[in-house]
Amino acid sequence: MSNGRIKRQVLIVDDSEINLALFEALVLKLGDIEAKSMASATEGLAWAQQHAPDLIIVDYMMPELDGVQFIERLRATAGKDGVPILMITANDQKPVRYRALNAGASDFLTKPIDKVEFLARCSNLLALSEMRRKLDDRAAWLADEVRLATAKIVERERETVIRLAKAAEYRDPETGAHILRMAHYSQLIARGLGLSEGEQELLLQAAPLHDIGKVGISDSILLKPGRLTPAEFDTMKQHAAYGYEILKESSSSILQTGASIALGHHEKFDGSGYPGGLVGEAIPIFCRIVAVADVFDALTSARPYKSAWTLEDAATHIRSQSGSHFDPACVAVFFELWPEVLEIRERFRDDD
Known part of the structure; x- marks a missing residue:
């Protein structure tokens, strides 16, 4: 010097x-x-x-x-x-x-x-x-400043997703833990299918928005303790389109992905789902993944109107619906990674 x-x-x-x-x-x-x-x-x-x-x-x-x-x-x-x-x-x-x-x-x-x-x-x-x-x-x-600014934008997007998901939670008896579990199950399946790390992370962030459209469903239907009538079920099915309409015009890739998931996560592999009656791989891969994750967690979670299924019964049901309700590839990797499924379930337990 x-x-x-x-x-x-x-x-x-x-x-x-x-x-x-x-x-x-x-x-x-x-x-x-x-x-x-x-x-x-x-x-x-x-x-x-x-x-x-x-x-x-x-x-x-x-x-x-x-x-x-x-x-x-x-x-x-x-x-x-x-x-x-x-x-x-x-x-x-x-x-x-x-x-x-x-x-x-x-x-x-x-x-x-x-x-x-x-x-x-x-x-x-x-x-x-x-x-x-x-x-x-x-x-x-x-470059450092751009990275910091980008990180802040991503964090704001994540906060937006969480707040939107919480808005749906207040209208629905499902818990915040359910949202976390199904999102992590979804990421796990995506990893097992060989999707990129970026796609896995995007799915993890967007999956919690799958039922955001339920904010447009009346309490008399959404909170009904018993079975819905055919007319009530037709009304309930509209939540898929509502979620899509809420999110579709966002400039955020997370919210755009959430719009696609909201619209398609009730499609079934054999074409008997809604709202589009899509068949097989015409259903977006994220929607096929979320379908498995969402149904499995819904079955194994207690609700005011039902008891939780056992893991064995839920697993049997998911396997039995492979090829009809669910993409067989998604079902296969879900059970290949079963120990990690159980770890996620334990990590994000419902409050007593």
Whole structure:
């Protein structure tokens, strides 16, 4: 450190010890410089590839690699496309200069070196390097700010989902624990089916919205303790479309996915479901997954109008409906991951 500043690193590569000593003495005049002098081009290249010099001064005529080859190999190294390189040569022919520029040289000088010109060019290239580093730091800072802002947006979306789900809860005897269980069952099935981590996370966040449309169903039907009449059931079925209408125009991918799930989670694999009577893979995969997760948890949960089924009875029912109500692939992975199903059920138990 000098005056609180980090020293700038300058790599000098030249097979002549005299030139190395001269160039190092000159660059040290610029102040705040740490010079690294190397007589071997291959060793200098290896060092440059592993470090972050602010400037490289390289001779053209060297026995292992000439200056152009040095530059070409360095520029081909990831992250080394911006470091300034000053090439020095005794050859003043234009073709060599063209090769140097095409290889990625930032500037060049011809021997014998004029000290004033050498210092001026080095100073300019070091200033360029400093500006590049500041831009890189600014870009990294902006990237961090974008990540933080995105995280806040995602968190607000999740809060919106939870609050919407709670709005449905107040109208429905289902519990908050049910919403958490069925969402995690859904994520588990998605993982077993090989969906991406992003899709699994999206499903986990959107699944709680599956019954949001129940806010549009009257209490006399929604809270009825006994079996619904055919007319009442037809009214109840409208909650799928209501949920879709509530969520469909959101710009949030979570709410858009929730709209699709709300609309399709009562479709059945054999086409006997509602509201569209879709068959098989025409039903969106998220809806097929949620159907298994939602029904299983509803069966095994106590409600004011029914007792909870045993795990064995619920499992038997789910298996018996594979291929009719449920997608057989979803059913298969659900039971392949049965120990994790039980762990989720235990983790999100209803309050007594």
